[in-house]
Amino acid sequence: MNCLEERIVKDGIVREGNVLKVDSFLNHQMDIELFDEMGKEWKKRFAGKNINKILTIEASGIGIACIAAQHFGVPVVFAKKAKSINLEGEMYVAEVESFTHKCKNQVIVSKKFLNPEDHVLIIDDFLANGCALQGLIQIVQASGATVEGIGIAIEKGFQAGGRMIRNLGFHIESLAIVEAMDSETGTITFREQ
Amino acid sequence: MNCLEERIVKDGIVREGNVLKVDSFLNHQMDIELFDEMGKEWKKRFAGKNINKILTIEASGIGIACIAAQHFGVPVVFAKKAKSINLEGEMYVAEVESFTHKCKNQVIVSKKFLNPEDHVLIIDDFLANGCALQGLIQIVQASGATVEGIGIAIEKGFQAGGRMIRNLGFHIESLAIVEAMDSETGTITFREQ
Numbered sequence: 001m002n003c004l005e006e007r008i009v010k011d012g013i014v015r016e017g018n019v020l021k022v023d024s025f026l027n028h029q030m031d032i033e034l035f036d037e038m039g040k041e042w043k044k045r046f047a048g049k050n051i052n053k054i055l056t057i058e059a060s061g062i063g064i065a066c067i068a069a070q071h072f073g074v075p076v077v078f079a080k081k082a083k084s085i086n087l088e089g090e091m092y093v094a095e096v097e098s099f100t101h102k103c104k105n106q107v108i109v110s111k112k113f114l115n116p117e118d119h120v121l122i123i124d125d126f127l128a129n130g131c132a133l134q135g136l137i138q139i140v141q142a143s144g145a146t147v148e149g150i151g152i153a154i155e156k157g158f159q160a161g162g163r164m165i166r167n168l169g170f171h172i173e174s175l176a177i178v179e180a181m182d183s184e185t186g187t188i189t190f191r192e193q
Numbered sequence: 194m195n196c197l198e199e200r201i202v203k204d205g206i207v208r209e210g211n212v213l214k215v216d217s218f219l220n221h222q223m224d225i226e227l228f229d230e231m232g233k234e235w236k237k238r239f240a241g242k243n244i245n246k247i248l249t250i251e252a253s254g255i256g257i258a259c260i261a262a263q264h265f266g267v268p269v270v271f272a273k274k275a276k277s278i279n280l281e282g283e284m285y286v287a288e289v290e291s292f293t294h295k296c297k298n299q300v301i302v303s304k305k306f307l308n309p310e311d312h313v314l315i316i317d318d319f320l321a322n323g324c325a326l327q328g329l330i331q332i333v334q335a336s337g338a339t340v341e342g343i344g345i346a347i348e349k350g351f352q353a354g355g356r357m358i359r360n361l362g363f364h365i366e367s368l369a370i371v372e373a374m375d376s377e378t379g380t381i382t383f384r385e386q
Contacts, residue, residue, distance in 0.1 A: 029305075030270070032259055032262045032267075035259070058251060067263075069225045
């Protein structure tokens, strides 16, 4: 088990409806030392890739992406979930559905910050049905930039997102892939990697 | 001028209505090396303070807070702006008005992540009228924790928030305090610190 899997076993809480709560270290309170280990691991797994920018999505992807960016020496762009009056000018827009919040969001990135010369690593905290990720991929492709890879903290392997997006030829590295969860016993089974 | 002030002069854009766009390095695309310099500076300015947790607010505070946290060796908690079905249990709630988005938000932090033993550094990207910051202070105080200090990237010195909150006895360290902006000439005047 890697450090993220160990932490999920220690502090993750399984709830009914396939909900995995990791808010004590990943997406509400954030363990920065753990994020640093995760960044190190992605750097290793994406070794040799020509990456000049990290793209993530607000809110819980941002902290992970910023700490990981230190290992790649690149800036981070975060996609926003709602139109802001300060975000004028031309924007790339994708529509995504949220599993957690049960609603549709527009995801936007200013055209200033993605262009055909960019080689992008997408980073996010969760991959389940893959809607958010598809929105980010759509935005990178609309800009003419290249998706060099996708770094995910926790993938729900029993949902279709990861398989679908890998089948499209994308290189996804999920640090923990949950194959099964049992809310009665609290047991979490990870995919062997 | 410190590195943030220099960067604002170089890449900030002044718009009518006292809008300062810093989205190329601070709150949409994020320059992680700049954030690291900012974290170093806050560590110096809050030297000797007993800080065991950083509190920020989604979305644009998160990256800055996470990089700063490495200089303090502490975890980060970010306040959320809307109720999420995954955020069950008891929460601290404050109502804040957004200058940028012209709407009211509930700001929430799980009670699990703030308690009377905590000594909190609050970090955010902007301080203007101070509404978001007052919400965060209210939440820290409701938890019984201590606000050890407040680190702001850019303060709009011509708006009332900073003065008001300093008058309440809080120790605010803003890395750049904008005294005046002229959208016609693009001139930005900083307060001498």
